Amino acid sequence: MSTTFPPQTLNSAARARTTKRPDRRSVLNKALVVTLLAIATAVILLPIAIIAFTAFKPATEVNAFPPTLIPAQWTLDNFARIFQELPFLRLIANSFIFAGGVTLFALLFDSLAAYALARIDFTGKRFLLIAIIASLMIPFQATLVPVYQLASDLGWVNTFAALIVPRAADAFGIFFLRQFFLSLPRDLDNAARIDGASEWRVYWNIILPNAMPAILTLGVFVFVNNWNDLLWPLIFTTDKDMGTLTSGLTLLTGPGGIVPYGVMMAGALVAILPLMAVFMFVQRRFIESVATTGLK
Amino acid sequence: MSTTINKKNLQSPRYRAPAAIGGRRNPAIGQRRKNFQALGFLVPALLILGAFTAWPMISALRLSFTDASGFGKEEWVGFENYARIFTDPVILNAVANTALYALLFTPTAVALALVLALLLNDPRLPFRGFFRTALFLPFIISLAVAAIAWTYLIDPQVGLLNYWLSSAGIRLGNVLQDPILAMPAVAFVAVWKSFGFYMVIFLAGLQEIPGSLYEAARVDGAGAWTRFRHVTMPMLSNTTAFVLIFALIAALQAFDQIYVMTGGGPYGHTETVVMQIYSAGFRKLDVGFASALSYVLLAATLLLSVIQFVFFGKREREGE
Amino acid sequence: MKKSLTIFAAIAAATLSLAACSGAGAGSENKGSKAELTFWHGYTEADGKVLNKIVDDFNASQNEVSIKVQINPWSVIDDTLLPALSSGKGPDIVAMPAERLPVYADKGAFVELDDFYRDPTSNLDKLAPAAVEMETVNGHKYGVPSGFVPLAMFYNKTLFAQAGITTPPATWDEWIATAKKLTVDADNDGIPEQFGLGLPDHATVANGVWPSLFYGNGGDIVKDGKAVVDSPENARTLKTWVDAVRNDKISPTGLDGIAGDKLFSSGKAAMYLGGPWMSSIAQESKIDFGIAAVPAGPKAQAASAIGISMAVTQQKDDSKAAAARKFFSYFMQKEQATAWSLGSGWPPLRTDIPAGAVASNPVVEALTKQAEFGRPLLPGVVNSTDVLTAVDKLTQRAVAGENIKDLLSETQASVQKVLDTK
16 A cells, blocks of 8 residues: 555645745744644644543542642552453444444445446446435434344354444445545546456556545544544444443443543543554545645 | 546546446346445444344434333333423433533534644645644543643643633633533533544545645735635535535434533532433333433424524535 | 555454354353343442442352342443344343432332332331332332432531530520631632531432432422522522531532542531442541531421432333342341441431341441431422432522522422423
8 A cells, every 4th residue: 555655746746836935924924824733723622631640540630629730749550440340442442343344344345335326327426426325324222223123133242243243335435435435536547447447447557546635634533533433333343342342331320320530531542542553554645645636 | 525526527437328338238127236245245234223223223213202111011102202202301401401502512513623633734834744643632532531631721729720810810710510601511521522524524635625726816915815705615515515514413412421520510510311211211210201302303403404404415516 | 565455464363253252152051940130239448348248148048039230330220221122132120219209209210119119028017107208209119229328418527626515406596606617728819728517519329418408498499390599598508508618618519529528538627418328438638527417407306318229120020120129128137227327328218227136337337316307309300310310400500699589489380380380
């Protein structure tokens, strides 16, 4: 997956060339923009900072007044509780299988469907497209019971099949990729078709490699949403060993069902870290490639 | 995502004389072949969406005409559930709140995403990579966790943000219990969580705009605003339409952070339609009513989306 | 690029086969003559371990019934029960907050237990009548209580000592006077740094704070299936407490149950109405606390009770229902009931277990002495969700300063409408 994208596009390079000497006004402008962005970023990161620091606070400090961001006394107690009370490795493995499995299938099946919707003129295409978008407009709470009944009739409750298969294709992904495929120039695939390539070849050898930024964007979207999903794994897996990290964390209740903030934040941090790792892993490809390759 | 609609239209076989591809072939046979090819690509997705989306939707539509509890007996009640929706003041209040939420969330999230994408699209911006990563980070946090963190920050007793602001002379008060401020607060948390994703989509869209268009505009002596208005906006209209529709769908289904932060309070001021659907289905076991309400939401969303499509479709044609 | 796509496809295929495998392996084995039951409950703390031990002991005590326990927080049980029931794959026994029982019972989810209550071997004849009342829906009994405890007043002994107060208040007048004394606004900015009382105005502890206050002045919310919110008694109750909160600032406004727990456990409120778990929260936060009954109102000393009910779900075969009854009988024996009380920190369910029998846990002993004041919350009210929402709106708006008379008549109308809707 590595060689197709030049680090910078022609158009942005061209744009860079046009303004030769940065005058004073533009330097000032830039400083202003950077300052504003820095302030916005600080505000935006504040909740993440509070999660990270509160996770290391002892219970007595969490509700202390005046409040502080950084713990006066650092503790690992909150994490100790999580690791003691939860089958942690099992949950994390389950989360990866669930979120990873959904992501792989959704990317494959969504891109296949999106290809047909973007490149093949079949009968009923417009209707199908509208139906796919409309299906996003019903809240999942409304269809949860019938979906569960179906999964249960198939004997899937407490299996990965129940977690993964219903989400192995999704309307948002199909629509998202279709839009992206439409923007890929037809010359690319028409040339291949003239050379006798089948639609499958065009999809696999031309469209998919060129749509990698969109595929990765969607991949992050699907992975994050499923990793963070709470109700879905709770409903389809009553067996504690089949739970995900996110659903498992709900078992950390405090007296009266109230979770101490410190423990909750430690749980949140533990749940975010693998996501961060995945995100950092793809991020160069992801934001950078989406933003810098562009499509010519 | 596609800003190249004109190009696409020209190249689409629909706009091409059939003779250009293979005039000797029978067009009906060609179409059948295409349908067959398309089916091959569509089958996996159609099977899954059919079983786990379409069928449950049909099932919910049937339930909406019954008094079903989800288990046990159910009786056909005709349009009674639908009639109840339009006469129940609690539901009508939730509808009004949802509209307000959508008005607060959708333009704010989309505009913020667009502005940041425009700023971050400049390759000469210092720390560009850092800003992009940092601004995207909220997206990987679940809305429920985000809600807990923000609630903690603005807690009237021990909230850090509250404390800092009051040190600076700004009294935030008990925001989540304030009938006027509660809704903007829960909408803000959703904006915080989701603008990063929309921003990335805008960044991708911006990259598709050929640099030559800007060159040409510059040669014509167009300033920054004119270039934005007459190059960026029209070329980005497809992306904008896409982001707007999905932001609207998300707004009309607001639930997670509101459930955590206010539970619909203070006294119903942040109660939304999906909260009512959840409460009717999972708390009152009135699955029939919950289904009916879901379909009304679907119809409303569809209507608003069509209006948006028409609006942006017009803009798009103007841009050609 | 092509290679990585192939790897991608291979992983996808592998995951699919993995999913399929686990699907095949998960079928439930046939269980011969022994009845195998699943039991969902939400006792997630130390209480859960005690309950699971009682279940284990029951499983070992005979060889006809075997119960498997599934623990999830109460809210998760409420979210997952509907889909599970809808597919016939639900638990056989389920425990839930008592005010959630009527709606499930009314929709036909649970087995009616009237015979069982009449059966002398059921060990249910010594249950407190108030606890049994919360199991009664449409004139029939659908559950067995696993917990029943009135809200109690927790007070901060350190703050009491600082103010020179030695005994907790016993009547409303004393209560308000004490609360005023314990409210401290050192910097005179109109916002006290320390509050005499944490009085939530919505989503209160087990929704019971305001019902308790209404009872104290002889009022109620629903009586015999009729809304009785709009009464002069309730109007006086609201006026008394709203004045104390708004004018004397004895409590912050806009508080909910969770925020109230935090306020007390951070030492910023001297008194608080809470559930038994408040003692562990306070201990964790190193608060030196005492427990007293909710002070007597002008008309009555009463407190809304937090209740948990266990019910048997409708299953295809009767043998499971019979097996569940067997477990309930075992659970309600004096020995198990005492062990459960001590382990859960809740008072004994049987009236023939005196406070002295649970003296080894001082919190349980203190709560047992108040057990007689407990009243079930909205027993038999099917749509308790909407009634509680209406009451929350009433109290929250009253504390925010709206006209009490108008609010009461509005709430009366909406509660009655909820009760009338079938």
